[in-house]
Amino acid sequence: xxxxxxxxxAVGYIDQRRLPGSLVRARAATVDEVVEAxxxxxxxxxxxxxxxxxxxxxxxxxxxxxxxxxxxAVARIGAARPTAVxxxxxxxxxxxxxxxxxxxEALAIHEEQRDVDxxxxxxxxxxxxxxxxxxxxCNTGPLATGAGGTALGVIIEAARLGKKPRAIVPETRPLLxxxxxxxxxxxxxxxxxTLIADGAVAWTMRTLGVRCAIVGADRIARNGDTANKIGTxxxxxxxxxxxxxxxxxxxxxxxxxxxxSGERIPIEERDPxxxxxxxxxxxxxxxxxxxxxxFDVTPSCLIAGIVTEFGVCRPPYxxxxxxxxxxxxxxxxxxxxx
Amino acid sequence: xxxxxxxxxAVGYIDQRRLPGSLVRARAATVDEVVEAxxxxxxxxxxxxxxxxxxxxxxxxxxxxxxxxxxxAVARIGAARPTAVxxxxxxxxxxxxxxxxxxxEALAIHEEQRDVDxxxxxxxxxxxxxxxxxxxxCNTGPLATGAGGTALGVIIEAARLGKKPRAIVPETRPLLxxxxxxxxxxxxxxxxxTLIADGAVAWTMRTLGVRCAIVGADRIARNGDTANKIGTxxxxxxxxxxxxxxxxxxxxxxxxxxxxSGERIPIEERDPxxxxxxxxxxxxxxxxxxxxxxFDVTPSCLIAGIVTEFGVCRPPYxxxxxxxxxxxxxxxxxxxxx
Numbered sequence: 305x306x307x308x309x310x311x312x313x314a315v316g317y318i319d320q321r322r323l324p325g326s327l328v329r330a331r332a333a334t335v336d337e338v339v340e341a342x343x344x345x346x347x348x349x350x351x352x353x354x355x356x357x358x359x360x361x362x363x364x365x366x367x368x369x370x371x372x373x374x375x376x377a378v379a380r381i382g383a384a385r386p387t388a389v390x391x392x393x394x395x396x397x398x399x400x401x402x403x404x405x406x407x408x409e410a411l412a413i414h415e416e417q418r419d420v421d422x423x424x425x426x427x428x429x430x431x432x433x434x435x436x437x438x439x440x441x442c443n444t445g446p447l448a449t450g451a452g453g454t455a456l457g458v459i460i461e462a463a464r465l466g467k468k469p470r471a472i473v474p475e476t477r478p479l480l481x482x483x484x485x486x487x488x489x490x491x492x493x494x495x496x497x498t499l500i501a502d503g504a505v506a507w508t509m510r511t512l513g514v515r516c517a518i519v520g521a522d523r524i525a526r527n528g529d530t531a532n533k534i535g536t537x538x539x540x541x542x543x544x545x546x547x548x549x550x551x552x553x554x555x556x557x558x559x560x561x562x563x564x565s566g567e568r569i570p571i572e573e574r575d576p577x578x579x580x581x582x583x584x585x586x587x588x589x590x591x592x593x594x595x596x597x598x599f600d601v602t603p604s605c606l607i608a609g610i611v612t613e614f615g616v617c618r619p620p621y622x623x624x625x626x627x628x629x630x631x632x633x634x635x636x637x638x639x640x641x642x
Numbered sequence: 643x644x645x646x647x648x649x650x651x652a653v654g655y656i657d658q659r660r661l662p663g664s665l666v667r668a669r670a671a672t673v674d675e676v677v678e679a680x681x682x683x684x685x686x687x688x689x690x691x692x693x694x695x696x697x698x699x700x701x702x703x704x705x706x707x708x709x710x711x712x713x714x715a716v717a718r719i720g721a722a723r724p725t726a727v728x729x730x731x732x733x734x735x736x737x738x739x740x741x742x743x744x745x746x747e748a749l750a751i752h753e754e755q756r757d758v759d760x761x762x763x764x765x766x767x768x769x770x771x772x773x774x775x776x777x778x779x780c781n782t783g784p785l786a787t788g789a790g791g792t793a794l795g796v797i798i799e800a801a802r803l804g805k806k807p808r809a810i811v812p813e814t815r816p817l818l819x820x821x822x823x824x825x826x827x828x829x830x831x832x833x834x835x836t837l838i839a840d841g842a843v844a845w846t847m848r849t850l851g852v853r854c855a856i857v858g859a860d861r862i863a864r865n866g867d868t869a870n871k872i873g874t875x876x877x878x879x880x881x882x883x884x885x886x887x888x889x890x891x892x893x894x895x896x897x898x899x900x901x902x903s904g905e906r907i908p909i910e911e912r913d914p915x916x917x918x919x920x921x922x923x924x925x926x927x928x929x930x931x932x933x934x935x936x937f938d939v940t941p942s943c944l945i946a947g948i949v950t951e952f953g954v955c956r957p958p959y960x961x962x963x964x965x966x967x968x969x970x971x972x973x974x975x976x977x978x979x980x
Binding site for chain 2: 324472474475477480487496498499500501502506508533534535537538541542544545580583585586594596600601
């Protein structure tokens, strides 16, 4: 089950809003449909957005009347969501290729994502203790990357290696990516998973003997500060309180080398009705004011390690992440040798 | 709007499961109905359960065929929920009165609750800074006590005194007491309130400049360890991380002087479908394993003060709470003088 694929003349995707109730395959054949799928979280997860948007640029090239219209379309796709840096990274990369080569580049990005996810899973799996309860957050599986997944890919790889992890999955309000998507993907992978309310994160670490936490990322600053789904900071703080290591797993493309710290990461605020309603049912009085940030920023002092396709970065992150900035050419050279 | 009242020959109550959509008044005229209302959280909040259960004993006296049936009924009411110590406290107190005097004792307990809540509100309001964002959790207003409320009563009293608090209200999954009840009560009291997802607790403390947190309690041990709605521990840990004082407000009847610490507080586990479903809609695949504790225990080292009707207990709690054990007779003497 691939969550994103090229469909001949459109980009195909699994509509994640309908999971786990229905497995609906859809296609975006116009730029409007590409932008709408990203904006409404039909496609979500920072790396999956990058892959999907790259295919979206191929759609734009096929449907645009000319270069001006094409450039405007690419700008619209790049602005569909503000926090995930992978989206901007994919747009930058696509902008550098010659007209007509967009699809080939998108297919290359997707193939690289598969390779990157495999490497993240292998490096990350070494961090998980045998037979441990491992807390994750939100959804970071194949649905989130369009390939093998990041943090969830690590847990699935640890299971494949016989380490018998048991996943603890907070539901992740308001949009319930943990309840809807992570439990669905873990069941498919045969990994035992226990669903909890988000408020139960701290207590569960203690009562179910959680040994480590591993989450994904939407943007990582040079110093290791990490933007991820709202609620991640609470997991990190509770892990520190209980002296449990808290890890981030994300591709290098998630790192924004232009940001010295997390202070300046833009945080998307979403529709109040995501919190005020639930499946069409009002959960609070009409008009109740809501604060609904989609992400929070976990300071790097709470992060024990950041797993990328190049290995595990450890503090001090200014050094270990700085070192990563020079690495991609090395990986490409290595890949070329295989 | 009283949430619990004596209705001639039954105990009347507002069905809190239907709020805020519908304001439904119901009555429990049999012991079965009393137990069911407590068990299903139609009546909830530790002090309100105590008041309601006291009236329930009056119902039991009227409907029981004899003393054996009456005692069995009282035992069933006392076992309707395991964590709230007020329920046990009310049953103990009712057991000590002579046959036929149960209703008078229940009315006295209710009147005392009103007085206790007034005093908690007055003592607690001194702790809140002027114009501050104050985080609370779950619901601790009049609906939760059958009188003025505990933590929410403190915030409402601070507003009445012109301190202009702004309440930050986590929705409190799985049963959404924050979204459904606290926002409803604060709107009624004219106190500005902002609803957030539970996962946003830590990030909101930082971004909205929260200055303190105040919550209720379902049971407090002698050393100050406090059982309260699942998610409270996460608020306390996040408050400690952000150096924000975290307070508990609860009547003395919430303190279990027989417990030296929170280790032995029984924690109710509730139906997995509370987490797996939402308003009748599945949010996770069928059969997903769930861990659904109704409460957690916040260690006293994270608590800056415990507000009771006698004032604010400060650490070390072994001393300040120990001192409370001898106090009730003093309060009763004082009340008698008025």
